[in-house]
Amino acid sequence: MHSTLSLSFSQSAAAVIPRSSLASVDSPAFAQSKPINLRFCGLRREAFGFSSLNKSCSQRICLPAKGHGRKVFASAADNGSAPKSFDYDLIIIGAGVGGHGAALHAVEKGLKTAIIEGDVVGGTCVNRGCVPSKALLAVSGRMRELQSEHHMKALGLQVSAAGYDRQGVADHANNLASKIRTNLTNSMKALGVDILTGVGTILGPQKVKYGKVGLPEKIVTAKDIIIATGSVPFVPKGIEVDGKTVITSDHALKLEFVPDWIAIVGSGYIGLEFSDVYTALGSEVTFIEALDQLMPGFDPEIGKLAQRVLINPRKIDYHTGVFASKITPARDGKPVTIELIDAKTKEHKDTLEVDAALIATGRAPFTNGLGLENINVVTQRGFVPVDERMRVIDANGNLVPHLYCIGDANGKMMLAHAASAQGISVVEQVTGRDHVLNHLSIPAACFTHPEISMVGLTEPQAREKAEKEGFEVSVAKTSFKANTKALAENEGEGLAKLIYRPDNGEILGVHIFGLHAADLIHEASNAIALGTRIQDIKFAVHAHPTLSEVLDELFKSAKVRAHKSTPVSEPVAV
């Protein structure tokens, strides 16, 4: 569920998260004065604003793409104290999806690469995130289908009561995680990536130490270093997580018990996906959301429809505009108690008594003990500050040479595939090709039933940008009800929405709610990444009958004034 990035922190303070027992560095807690909202808008503005493509880092050495020597020599001019020869071309701290993506691409580019991992290969996504949650959601989707008498009857199917074995479901999730973990490890080993076990700490420029508790620490050097340490579940102050009745996604994915009634704090991707799982397995769910509406961060129209389909008809109720100021686990025969205070006035509003509480208030970067102080880098609420090329910025606002940070640790876009894309972008840069990742082309998905997916701007964001920059915005929509394949599946509930510029046909954002929305988004995200305009893509042919025709129809229904552009259209991102 790493792809389920945090959308809103519903609490006003954060906790110190030690990176491991070995990392004994006592960094101060990253404090937050007000609720922060990690919505795409903030991140994307940055992505849009990439200004200069001129190479500001002239000190970077352009390496031959392939077959260069095992030892690399740095130019001594700008880095007097750094070692002259390195153990590796590239060291990646953290073997999550971001680190893995970077490592694979680095090997392809001929770099001698090592990856340092203090925990298990695969990181959050594979072990405690997207991967096991998809296993649970696969189960919940089937349960939902089998339980829907109306749906079954419409298809002419008869099924006797559906039931499940909790341990079996939990095992499925666990088996999937270990399978993917093995695949990931093997793929790196096969390519010759050195996997160094231990917690990595940056000692100085181009120098990293790593080691396990009780073993001597080793120091390795590399020409370039990528920080990819990811994130951990964020638990707001006042909430006592016991791992049994008050849990985070880490615990929930093990599915150790299915409570009758669970409160989910936070209605972003993580919360929404778990509500899908728990309600399918028979639980009742209460959402607690700090903002005034559920599902903040989604396009409002999609959010409204999603609420109508995913919340209202299910055994779910919700409290919005409230913080969970105190959550006490069940003990001494008492249920889990949740104190709710008004998000604005901070007055006590209500006390809930439930069987379990899932904290899904987002994720906090996992950067303590990384040795950032050795290179004069100060984190911002734990996030490592970076520029649009993922280059780390130090306390004085200068770039730290040869040091990059990707993924959740930089907080630009907390999605597994975004981390991987950032890693690939960094490898492109260190191998001599300037590259800036267009975050607006990175799709996001929420794997509820039906799924929600999106890429680019939401309608309000697009309108705000249009106002500022003085262009026009149009919206086109199509329904899944008109799609043959969706109707054949008896899943006509759904909406696809296109936000575009009618003057030049640029796609600003696409939002889909409906069957297999997560798979459908890529036609739109690819179009944004490649700069394809609507007037061009509308001539692309889709197989009939497929769900992809929803997008086909969407593009065709857009009214663009510009004519078909020249065969070579200029890409948005370079």
Place this chain on the structure above:
Amino acid sequence: MASQFLSNATVSSPFSSSRPRLSPFVFSRLPSKPLPKRVFIVRSKIREIFMPALSSTMTEGKIVSWIKSEGDKLSKGESVVVVESDKADMDVETFYDGILAAIVVGEGETAPVGAPIGILAETEEDIAEAKARAGSKSAAAAAIAPSPAPPTSNPAPPISQLKPAPAPAVPVAEGPRKTVATPYAKKLAKQHKVDIASLVGTGPFGRISPADVEAAAGITPSKTNVEPVVVAQPTAPPKAAAAASAPSSLPPPVPGSTVVPFTTMQAAVSKNMVDSLSVPTFRVGYPVTTDALDALYEKVKPKGVTMTALLAKAAAMALVQHPVVNASCKDGKSFTYNSNINIAVAVAINGGLITPVLQDADKLDLYLLSQKWKELVEKARAKQLQPQEYNSGTFTLSNLGMFGVDRFDAILPPGQGAIMAVGASKPTVVADADGFFTVRNKMLVNVTADHRIVYGADLAAFLQTFSKIVENPETLTL
């Protein structure tokens, strides 16, 4: 039903505007049976506005807002109301000119598809009549609320006391507690118009579970509950399972017999009776002299006081002095003392049984109580009792005396501590303390109680108090 109403509806492309417009409204002439349109164009002055079916899966709709208010003139094609279905918000337009005489279902409220939500009058003269109808409609709407079925069909009424066996896993904490209801329970309560505050939770920690609401609404529990499959233990003897599943012990039906399935009410009674087997009960009988009571009854009868009210009042007054008899045992571990004395009185009705409740019977005076009882009986007959009017009892009274029964034995309803069975009052020869024989009217009262909380001495003391009150009934009229 709705689809036929919508046969002439034109739904515009669902995404042409932010809120698709739907026309026309669903109309029908009163009474609510759909008739050919031509007929009501000629005759109808007042039309009901029905909740339209905006989608094939819609069973109820919520009024988001009334665009028009009462008294507004409507012309054909105007948007009148915004309805939220399970799918979308839609503007609904009128199909006729007229005046919106009354709004039956207000903003934010929900109504099943086909239920009247407003009244349209053709002219101003019709408004008064339309309003009168609206009044009766809202009452009717409340009555049919538990079932989304249209008023013409025979809705399953919320009938009979239906309390699941109380078995919370954990004792309810001491002191007053706020009502805790699960999300689905709240949803169900809203749907079936059950007052959640009136329910007694039987779920974990005393919370109100969906089953409690379903029981209160008199509907059978939904089957959608997902239960984790219990994986059979390999050591479990397969024979036992087979025996449990096969109802082979039942004798074969006698030839020529007919099988009539239970009505909802009968099923509820059956369930309650089976549930009652888990409670250890005992009985204590007491003869009560009723000459004074009979005399009082003759006096107050012209004022509309019934014997039921007299007995209920007497029982309530006795319960004030013996709160333990008014208590209940919810979990087998504690006493739950009820703050109110609500006397449920068993009433036989159309092959069923229901227990309308005289709430706060100790506080109301005899005349109010009688009046209240009259209302309850009428409501019960019309199947209009609200859940709290038949499931909030703390003590039950059952009187078969009018049939000449001299004594009988009542079964304790789940969730209560005691039930009183009252026999007929009959002239009986009694010997007084001095050895003189006299004839007195005596009735036998038999109380069944939950022995986990009510002991023999408690019951004896209670009966003694009750007997004193009945023998000196002047206090009843105070």
